[in-house]
Amino acid sequence: MSPSKRSQAGVSRTTPGPTAESAGFAQLVREFLQAQSELxxxxxxxxxxxxxxxAIRALVGDDDRAVLYRLKEKSHALFRSRGLATRAFRREALFDLAVGSLFHESMKLRETLYQRQVYAPRIEQLREAADEELDDALFVEFDRILGKSVSRLGEVVSEVRTLLIQTRDQARRLLVERAGDRFVTRCLLSRRRQVDRVFPEGFAGLLETMHGSTATGLIAGARALLESAYFVDAAQTLREARADPEAPTEEVEQLGLYAEGMQAFLDGRYGDSISTLSAWADLGAPGDEPDFARFAAAALGRLKRLVEEDADGAAIVEDARRLQARLEEAASV
Structure with a gap:
């Protein structure tokens, strides 16, 4: 369901959105994954x-059309002014230096390839069309410049490859430090193909490194999706987590019922929503998840105007009223 339809149904976020720092870091992760993957x-x-x-020109440039430029600028904006007072800040500074170095070495690669693939053919055209008026000494200088470019190509490519690895390893450390930020895990969930390409351990391995197990990471991502009212995506992620033998079955079941019940509400299946959310409440989940309970109760409180023309509207409203009171009581304990 689109955000506009969520609003029409009276459904928005269940909790405040990510902090500015969390949102900024998630944006950095998106730029990092794209840059690393494509380069x-x-x-x-x-x-x-x-x-x-x-191909290199599309990735490396001096404005925000190029992903490596955006990555460099975002990293500088987040980390350059933090200082070095803590270990976390020092790791951020190392990542920022690695990103800056990767950008500048990639710019060298861009310039080298330009000289070889654009500049050199143009010189050959001029040489073939040369007459007495053209200065042979100038062609000698051109040849010297191109010779240096050819000789350093291997070195530049090797340096870029090394910096890709070093930047990736520093990024992994930052992600582990932010494992408690569910919005970061949600960002990884939405870009798992890029994660698989960038990190040798793949998406599942990275979640295990961050959260101790892949299932725990999937649940964290599902919670972030639930908090943003993306119930279908959350339910799919929870099904994936449930397939892991290490998954906490009770937690996954509770969250799955909440996702199913809230999506039924969005779909206009209000009877199904009430019965599923009642099953969720029977498990004692509202007391463990007061934010979700308050959110579900608020949605149920809007049912009267949504079903007032239905034949079964009065019965649905009464069932919703009882469940709403139950959820509000559980959330207040």
Whole structure:
């Protein structure tokens, strides 16, 4: 369901959204994954002397059309002014330095490829069309510049590859430190293909590193989705978590019932919503999840105007009223 339809049904976030810092870091993660994934693919898919200049030009530039530029700027904005007082700040500073170095070495690669693939053919055209008026000494200088460019290509590519690995390893450390931020885990959930390409351990392995188990990480991501009222995505993530033998069955079942009940409400299946949320309440979940309980109670409180023209509207409203009172009481304990 689109955000506009959620609003029409009286459903929005269950809790306040991410903090500015959390949202900023999630944006950094998105830029990082795109940059690492796309640049890594270009380098892995070509020999050093066959890397296409247009592909590198699209990734590396001096404005925000290029993802490596956006990554560098976002990293500087988040971390450059923090200082070095804590271990966490020092790790952020190392990541920022690695990102800056990756950007500048990638710019060197861009310039080198430009000289080889754009500049050199133009010089050859001029040489072939040369007459007495053209200065041979200038062609000698051109050849010297291009010779240096050819000789350093391998070194530049090697440095970029090394920095990709080092930046990735620093990013992993930052992600582990932010394992408690569910919005970061949600960001990884939404980009798992890129995570699989960037991190050797893959998406499941990264969640295990961050959360102790893949199932725990999936549940954290599902909670973030529930808090943002994305119940279908949350339910799908919870089903994936349930398949893990290490998953806490009771927690997954409770959250799954909440997701199912709230999605039924959004779909206009109010009887199903009330029965499913009642089953959720029977498990004692509202006392453990007061924010979710308050959110569900608030939604149920809007049912009267939504079903006033239904034949069974009065019965639905009465069932909703009783469940609403039950949830509000549980949330207040």
């Amino acid at each position: 890594g693919q270009v380098l892995a898919g070509h020999e050093e002397d066959e890397i296409p200049f247009p």
